[in-house]
Amino acid sequence: MAGPSDSLLRELEAPVALRRFGSGWYAGFFGLVLALSGLGMVLVLRYPDWLGSPELESLRESPAFRPVVHAFILGAYALAIVSLLLRRRKALGFTALAFALGAALLGGSNATAREVESWGIFFGLDFFVLNMVLTGLMFAPLERVAPHREEQRLFRVEWREDLFYFLVSSMLVQAITFLTFAPSTFILDQTSGFALARAAVAGQPLALQVIEVMVLSDLAQYWIHRAFHRFPFLWGFHAVHHSAKSMDWLAGSRMHFIEIGLLRGLTAVPMITLGFSPVALQIYVGIVYVYSSLLHANVRGNFDRLGTIIATPRFHHWHHGLEAEAVDKNFAIHFPLLDRLFGTYHLPPGRWPEAYGVPEAVPSGYLAQFLYPFRRRRA
Numbered sequence: 001m002a003g004p005s006d007s008l009l010r011e012l013e014a015p016v017a018l019r020r021f022g023s024g025w026y027a028g029f030f031g032l033v034l035a036l037s038g039l040g041m042v043l044v045l046r047y048p049d050w051l052g053s054p055e056l057e058s059l060r061e062s063p064a065f066r067p068v069v070h071a072f073i074l075g076a077y078a079l080a081i082v083s084l085l086l087r088r089r090k091a092l093g094f095t096a097l098a099f100a101l102g103a104a105l106l107g108g109s110n111a112t113a114r115e116v117e118s119w120g121i122f123f124g125l126d127f128f129v130l131n132m133v134l135t136g137l138m139f140a141p142l143e144r145v146a147p148h149r150e151e152q153r154l155f156r157v158e159w160r161e162d163l164f165y166f167l168v169s170s171m172l173v174q175a176i177t178f179l180t181f182a183p184s185t186f187i188l189d190q191t192s193g194f195a196l197a198r199a200a201v202a203g204q205p206l207a208l209q210v211i212e213v214m215v216l217s218d219l220a221q222y223w224i225h226r227a228f229h230r231f232p233f234l235w236g237f238h239a240v241h242h243s244a245k246s247m248d249w250l251a252g253s254r255m256h257f258i259e260i261g262l263l264r265g266l267t268a269v270p271m272i273t274l275g276f277s278p279v280a281l282q283i284y285v286g287i288v289y290v291y292s293s294l295l296h297a298n299v300r301g302n303f304d305r306l307g308t309i310i311a312t313p314r315f316h317h318w319h320h321g322l323e324a325e326a327v328d329k330n331f332a333i334h335f336p337l338l339d340r341l342f343g344t345y346h347l348p349p350g351r352w353p354e355a356y357g358v359p360e361a362v363p364s365g366y367l368a369q370f371l372y373p374f375r376r377r378r379a
Helices: 004-012 025-046 054-060 065-086 091-105 125-145 159-171 173-190 192-202 206-230 232-242 257-273 278-296 313-319 337-342 366-378
Strands: none
Touching: 004 025, 004 091, 025 065, 025 091, 025 125, 054 125, 065 091, 125 159, 125 278, 159 173, 159 257, 159 366, 173 192, 173 257, 206 232, 206 257, 206 278, 206 337, 232 257, 232 366, 257 278, 278 313
């Protein structure tokens, strides 16, 4: 007998014919999004020491934050009721209503911080909500309006796995930040005599710094990326990322935790140790978050000429292609010139890969994929 969660999943993955406009599906779906977002923000208001990112504290304390939380909860109520009225199947509407009610019972927009023992460790629930809402609102509609693969749905195969990866990488933002800065912090401690040179770098025009950061970080990650393809043990971690059989804005979040630490930590070395200003680095981080989602997105557009200058979705899709011609191609994240210089460029005019994934059997599920590189090595 199917449980409530099975009914909800069937509703989310319903065929297009059963979720047309006016059927109550969109009302239930967006009601669920607002309810979960509202509940997440209420939990952050109640437990900021555990669930809130210190970098977002000013946002949580801004005058507009609580009215937004209130609007999310009210919107979830309204859309849930619309869905219940219009839709024969009630799983979406009832689930959205339940989460909205839970958010209200926890205090809603008037929730106050509860005293908890602080261990110096936090989980970025607010970062996850903000990242998911902003990125989802940016790319999910774009993939509906201009999809490359029109038959691919928003809730395609493996969407739950990739959403969980998105959640884990957001909630563990503290650990990831520590791993990212650890190599650079060590180098800074050993090279304090270069303070004047770093001050000169930070004194450059901001736009020039951002361009330089993009070039240097792309050069570093190009060779790190190639190493993950070249060495079998490293490939075990990277194969998890390549195991996605469908490409969309959420697929880019499927990365093994160890690969995230190694890739970001080593790529950050030129950005931080050369002395670029914090503002330039923040701008670059914002660009990378959006750009990574765009490169994996299911959006059409051949961009044959543009793809020779900057990375486009079709350029990066060939990196994920399952065909023999796509193997070990297009390692650059920003500038395809690097692939042209080092002999790994592949962008056949007007063509896209026929399939995505890897020829080896990477298991499904976060835990199995986390253990896969170690079990693969033993095998």
